[in-house]
Amino acid sequence: MAHLLGAEALHLEFPTKVVFDSVSLGVNEGDRIGIVGRNGDGKSSLLAMLAGRLEPDGGRVTVRSGVRVGVLDQADTLLDAHTVREAVVADAADHEWAGDAKVRDVIAGLLGDLPFEAVVGELSGGQRRRVALAALLAGDHDVLALDEPTNHLDVEAITWLAAHLKRRWPANSAGLLVVTHDRWFLDEVCTTTWEVHDRIVEPFEGGYAAYILQRVERDRQAAVREERRQNLARKELAWLRRGPPARTSKPRFRIDAANALIADVPPLRDPTTLQSLAVGRLGKDVVDLEDASVSYGDKQVLRDVEWRIAPGERTGILGVNGSGKSTLLGLVAGTVTPTGGRVKRGKTVQVATLSQRMDDLEPFLGDPVRVVLAGLRTTYTMGTGSKARDMTPGQLLERLGFSNAQLSTPVKDLSGGQKRRLQLLLVLLSQPNVLILDEPTNDVDTDMLAAMEDLLDSWPGTLVVVSHDRYFLERVTDQQYAILGGRLRHLPGGVDEYLRLRAQSPVDHARTQTSPVDLGGGASGADGAQTQQPAASAADVRAARKDMQRIERQMAKLSAAEEKLHARMAEQATDHEAVLKLDAELRDTVAQREQLEEEWLAAAELAD
Incomplete structure (x- = not known):
């Protein structure tokens, strides 16, 4: 593959x-590179x-002649006096940019709710x-270089962006570099991961899941002293292997090695113990919303x-x-x-509540961190049952x-990520039994997200999380709900079901309520008549x-078949040809199960 740009010494x-x-x-054509590492x-x-x-x-950095590099900075570089139109398509006439399928896709995907003549300021x-x-x-x-592109984007916009970047260029052409904490x-997007640490950049094949596996193996072989970081990575790997099947359906590395690494890793959470402790701290009644409605004017x-x-x-x-x-x-917290x-x-x-704003740190801005800690409670209990132990605020x-x-x-x-972690500490040390996290992942790197998740695994209380970070949301919660058309709806299929429902309900889609330009010449989804589905x-x-x-019986059989295939791959890990054949069979089995999952969700919606 042709070289696009590179760095030397x-x-x-x-x-x-x-x-x-x-x-x-170096960056070659076809590279899709994710850059991870600790803040700073x-x-x-x-x-x-x-x-x-x-x-x-x-x-020095060298760029091949003619290569065009586009950059998204974290800093806001837009001109306040420009309109949205001027910022996006400059002075191009409507027929020029509207004739470009790529530009139409970008505007529909990101700017559907913004009038084109709105002033940026x-x-x-x-x-x-x-x-x-x-x-x-x-x-x-x-080449696109994106620095935290998912900041301020919701789940749908992040999903759209991932899909756009995957189809933006033909295979094995162009290059992508992206810094993000969104795992x-x-x-979803990256085929290579660069870890920045200790003055070096270390490359890994594959996306985040593959990177975690390789990093654990690297740490084990090197016997590094960062024992806590290694344990968190192993716990993360355990979730990746035991969690959503999509993360385990395309193994790139030796399955037996992965299983050996997580063999002694216990389940992420002990739900029975946590629920028992939660009932002890809360009683059976927590918060009940009964036909609750809220209007503003x-x-x-x-x-x-x-x-x-529930507790x-x-x-x-x-x-x-x-x-x-x-x-x-606000209804749950009592502020609304x-x-x-x-x-x-x-x-x-x-x-x-761990809010998006950091107002609770305002009284301490001039104080060193150790002075803030001195005014807090002396101990905090971590873990459950026989593994429970007291930790000082400093240890926490x-x-x-x-450091x-x-x-x-x-x-x-402090950096934004450090302030966020201190804010979480202050909240936990107040010993609540209901914890609300409102976008807790802002400004936090992937290692610290793993540390936060590990901390929350042993927190014995009721947890409510709002986050556009899909990985974090699936990792720390056991169920998901969505607000659709002002109503709260349970999502048995999780985030995937939410995205499917949103795609099937364009009238309720926030980004189609107004359209900058009517590209189709007809009424937009929000302006057209809403089609009522006949009752079943x-x-x-x-x-x-x-x-x-x-379908559930068929899915159970396919799941059992997947387990057997994983076991056979582990047994024949040294036989490359056999593993390739088994992997092809596994992908086919997974595809069948995923199709059945779609059919089950469709049937469940009809039966609801």
Whole structure:
């Protein structure tokens, strides 16, 4: 494959730190590279050097003649005086850009809810981010360098972006470099992972799941001293292998090696113990929403919400921006009063919220971290049952990635990710029994996300999470709900079911409520008449339920077949040809099961 750009002996240092020392690497046509690493290790600096935005202190970056590099910075570079139209398509006439399928796709996918003549200076931060991303994707580039492209995007926009990048170029052409903490996005888009650490860049084949497997093996073989980091990676791998089948259906490496690494890793959570502890701390009554509705003036945000939250329940909430997620959290927390129905709260309920804003750190901005810790409770109990142990706030903060030297740093000088972790510590030490997390993954790198997840695994209380980070949401919650049309709906099929429902309901789709330009010449989905689906008859419902039972039996057989195939692959791991044949058979089996899952969801919706 042809070379696009490369770096030779890069050296970069700041007054107090050497970031890179003699780093050499290259990007070839067809490369889809995800860049991961701890906050502050140089991910954004590496991307900036490769894109020509930052001059290295030593070494050089070379770009093949004629190669066009497009960059998405974390910084906002849009001009306030421009309209959305000017920012995205400059002065191109409507017939010019509307005739380009790629540009139409970008505008529909990212800007469907923004008028084209809106002034950039009047947009929110999230809207400006989408405009900047759309402006980049509307152009023609041979290499795209994206720095945290999923920031401020919801689940649907992130899913759209992943699909767009996968189909944007023909196979084995162009190049992609992306810095992101969104692990689902890394797995979905990237075929290579670069880990930035200790002044070097270490390449791994595959997306995030494959990177975790290789990193665990690397750490085991090298007997590194970072024991906690290794254990967290092993726990992450255990979830990847035991979790959603899509992550395990295309093994690239020796299955027996993976199974050996996770053989002694216990389940992520002990639900029986956690629920028992939660009942002990909460009683049987937590928060009940009974036909709760909320309106602001003439606008009804939530209607007839029925939700009885149980002790120890771990629930993820999905919905587009503006759908009412924050209002729903407010009902649970008691900061929002329903305009219809009622909210019942148990007598012992103590709710704490990790909000998107960091107002609770304001009183401590001038204080060193150790001074903040000195004013907190002296111990915090981690773990459950026989594994429970008391930890000091300092030990807990160390578990969240703080070094002893950083304990002397004033809070105002901490990075965004460090502030986020300190904020979580303050919330946990308040000993709530109902914890609400509102976009907790902002500014946190993948290693620290794993540390947060590990901490939450042993937290014995009720957990409600709103997050656009699909990986985090699936990892820490046991069930998901969605706000659709103001109503709360359970999602047995998780995020995939939510995306399917949204795709099937364009009238309720926030991004199609207004359209910058009518590309089809007819009424938009929001303006056209809504088609009412006929109610299912009793016979249809009975037939659907029978179909569900039949499909469940077939899925059970296929799942058993998958297990046998995994076992056979482990037994014949040294026979390359045999493994390839078994892998092909496994992919076919997985495809059959996934088709049955789609049929089951369709039948379940009819039977509901």
